[in-house]
Amino acid sequence: MTVMTAQEQVAAGRHAAMAGERRTARVLIALALVTTAFLILAPLVYIFWRAFAEGTSGYWAAITTPETLHAIWLTVIVTVVVVPVNVAFGIAVAWAIARFRFPGRGLLMTIVEIPFSISPIIAGISYLLLYGRQGFLGPFLREHDITILFALPGIILVTLFVTAPFVAREVLPLMLAKGSEQEEAAVTLGARGWQVFRYVTLPGIRWALLYGAVLCAARAVGEFGGVSVVSGRVAGQTNTLPLQIELLYNEMSTSVAAFAAASTLTMIAIVALIAKTLLDSRSGHG
Amino acid sequence: MTVALARIRPKRVLPGFALSLGTTLLYVSVIILIPIIALMISGAGIGWDRFVRIVTSTRTLDALRVTVTAAAIATVINAFYGLLMAWVLTRYEFRGRALLDAMMDIPFALPTAVAGLALTSLFASTGWFGGPLEAAGIQVVYALPGIIIAMTFTSVPFVVRAVQPVLEDLDPALEEAAKTLGATPWQTFSKVILPAILPAWLGGCTVSMARSMGEFGAVVFIAGNLPGKTEIASLLAFIRLQEYDYRGASVIALILLVFALLLLLVSNLFQIRAARYREGGK
Numbered sequence: 001m002t003v004m005t006a007q008e009q010v011a012a013g014r015h016a017a018m019a020g021e022r023r024t025a026r027v028l029i030a031l032a033l034v035t036t037a038f039l040i041l042a043p044l045v046y047i048f049w050r051a052f053a054e055g056t057s058g059y060w061a062a063i064t065t066p067e068t069l070h071a072i073w074l075t076v077i078v079t080v081v082v083v084p085v086n087v088a089f090g091i092a093v094a095w096a097i098a099r100f101r102f103p104g105r106g107l108l109m110t111i112v113e114i115p116f117s118i119s120p121i122i123a124g125i126s127y128l129l130l131y132g133r134q135g136f137l138g139p140f141l142r143e144h145d146i147t148i149l150f151a152l153p154g155i156i157l158v159t160l161f162v163t164a165p166f167v168a169r170e171v172l173p174l175m176l177a178k179g180s181e182q183e184e185a186a187v188t189l190g191a192r193g194w195q196v197f198r199y200v201t202l203p204g205i206r207w208a209l210l211y212g213a214v215l216c217a218a219r220a221v222g223e224f225g226g227v228s229v230v231s232g233r234v235a236g237q238t239n240t241l242p243l244q245i246e247l248l249y250n251e252m253s254t255s256v257a258a259f260a261a262a263s264t265l266t267m268i269a270i271v272a273l274i275a276k277t278l279l280d281s282r283s284g285h286g
Numbered sequence: 287m288t289v290a291l292a293r294i295r296p297k298r299v300l301p302g303f304a305l306s307l308g309t310t311l312l313y314v315s316v317i318i319l320i321p322i323i324a325l326m327i328s329g330a331g332i333g334w335d336r337f338v339r340i341v342t343s344t345r346t347l348d349a350l351r352v353t354v355t356a357a358a359i360a361t362v363i364n365a366f367y368g369l370l371m372a373w374v375l376t377r378y379e380f381r382g383r384a385l386l387d388a389m390m391d392i393p394f395a396l397p398t399a400v401a402g403l404a405l406t407s408l409f410a411s412t413g414w415f416g417g418p419l420e421a422a423g424i425q426v427v428y429a430l431p432g433i434i435i436a437m438t439f440t441s442v443p444f445v446v447r448a449v450q451p452v453l454e455d456l457d458p459a460l461e462e463a464a465k466t467l468g469a470t471p472w473q474t475f476s477k478v479i480l481p482a483i484l485p486a487w488l489g490g491c492t493v494s495m496a497r498s499m500g501e502f503g504a505v506v507f508i509a510g511n512l513p514g515k516t517e518i519a520s521l522l523a524f525i526r527l528q529e530y531d532y533r534g535a536s537v538i539a540l541i542l543l544v545f546a547l548l549l550l551l552v553s554n555l556f557q558i559r560a561a562r563y564r565e566g567g568k
Contacts (some may be wrong), residue, residue, distance in 0.1 A: 046413070117497075125523060
């Protein structure tokens with residue numbers, strides 16, 4: 001046994017430390033993979049496992065019942081209305097807040113974020129208290145024979161509420177970061193308002209806009225709590241797909257039907273995630 | 287007045303101020319503010335005595351206790367899971383890292399009803415997890431653990447996504463300096479890294495808590511909804527509506543709204559601290 005020089009001792013110490021770090025890394029990575037497999041991957045896989053428990057024919061039979069098809073159709077209509085409206089809203093908010101200074105600007109930013117932090121159930125109840133029979137606008141609506149609650153307009157309104165911040169919160173930070181020099185230059189050169197937006201602003205924010213729209217659509221398709229308050233939940237009429245899933249599950253928890261319906265929403269979620277990952281790399285989001 | 291105008295004018299070279307702000311204010315009023323004000327007026331309008339009576343009824347208090355307990359435990363679980371995931375995703379290179387990163391967003395993308403359905407059937411006695419757990423004498427579905435699992439699942443991304451960017455921005459020189467000065471890995475973590483990520487971490491936990499307290503879709507599937515035992519506050523509000531007890535519903539919704547707004551305020555404070563820390567560090 002030779003005695004180690006000081007240099008060798010330092011090197012050995014560093015070597016041991018690095019080996020220790022590698023061991024820690026391996027343990028932590030393994031822990032992360034195992035917990036994620038149990039917590040997140042398992043539920044996702046289980047949906048498809050149960051949906052295809054009776055093979056593809058059983059799956060198709062479950063999906064193509066008239067009530068489930070109607071629920072899918074209703075969900076598509078709601079999403080098709082909600083997403084463009086909230087894209088337009090997101091652009092308006094971003095333009096007003098990022099390009100101008102006015103009193104209450106900070107407050108407006110906070111208010112736009114509210115739907116993100118409160119329970120959809122609260123949204124549903126608020127709409128009921130406003131538009132319901134005993135609600136503040138109830139008598140007026142009855143007089144003019146306007147139906148909002150327990151029908152399509154109510155479902156759309158609550159979904160608009162729940163998904164309102166999604167586009168704004170993607171586009172606004174980007175427009176703030178980009179600044180307004182280019183747009184001001186365009187105005188100075190004689191561009192009209194819509195030309196400035198179309199040719200200067202839009203190319204810079206289009207990916208963030210698309211990204212926000214994807215998130216908005218994913219949320220709109222899956223909205224449950226708020227819609228369950230205002231939809232009236234009539235199968236084949238006002239049941240959206242998430243509500244239909246609950247109905248099918250409560251009718252018979254062992255059948256394929258609920259899982260087959262849920263699998264369509266799961267696939268939409270996965271497509272949205274893939275789109276999000278692709279857009280992340282383009283729009284430079286973290 | 288002229289001074290104020292002069293200060294504002296130069297900023298308004300760009301067109302569209304009236305149009306964009308007008309649209310925004312109209313939309314925000316109709317879609318967000320007026321409904322919430324209706325809830326506040328309705329909840330506050332029933333008078334103090336009745337308000338207190340509804341809030342302090344055993345069923346309401348039980349529901350609030352179940353909600354806060356389950357949400358708090360779910361938040362603690364997510365605090366540690368989120369920290370682990372943020373650490374592993376930013377610090378280590380391994381195969382499947384990008385996929386694991388993308389999977390963190392699944393609970394946001396997946397509709398809550400689907401999450402509820404999947405978790406309930408997974409933990410039911412016929413499910414993959416429920417069978418073995420039941421054999422070991424652990425009841426998850428229709429019990430508090432089920433509510434906790436549903437809340438944990440739906441709020442997974444908050445802590446991960448709050449801590450991740452801060453860890454990425456952290457100057458590696460700080461850690462190397464600590465190491466050179468003889469700090470053990472644990473000392474480096476607790477004395478150098480933890481203080482830097484603390485505001486973001488706590489901010490993520492606050493949002494996670496807010497989300498868990500408001501969660502409805504996933505919980506109603508798994509909870510069994512037994513009054514006094516597994517009935518959460520948002521479900522009780524929903525049940526009151528079904529009974530046409532609009533006052534009862536609006537009072538419970540109002541309490542949940544106040545909780546949510548308070549947590550939003552706290553998380554904003556943490557965000558400001560976190561932003562200040564990040565700017566100061568550069």
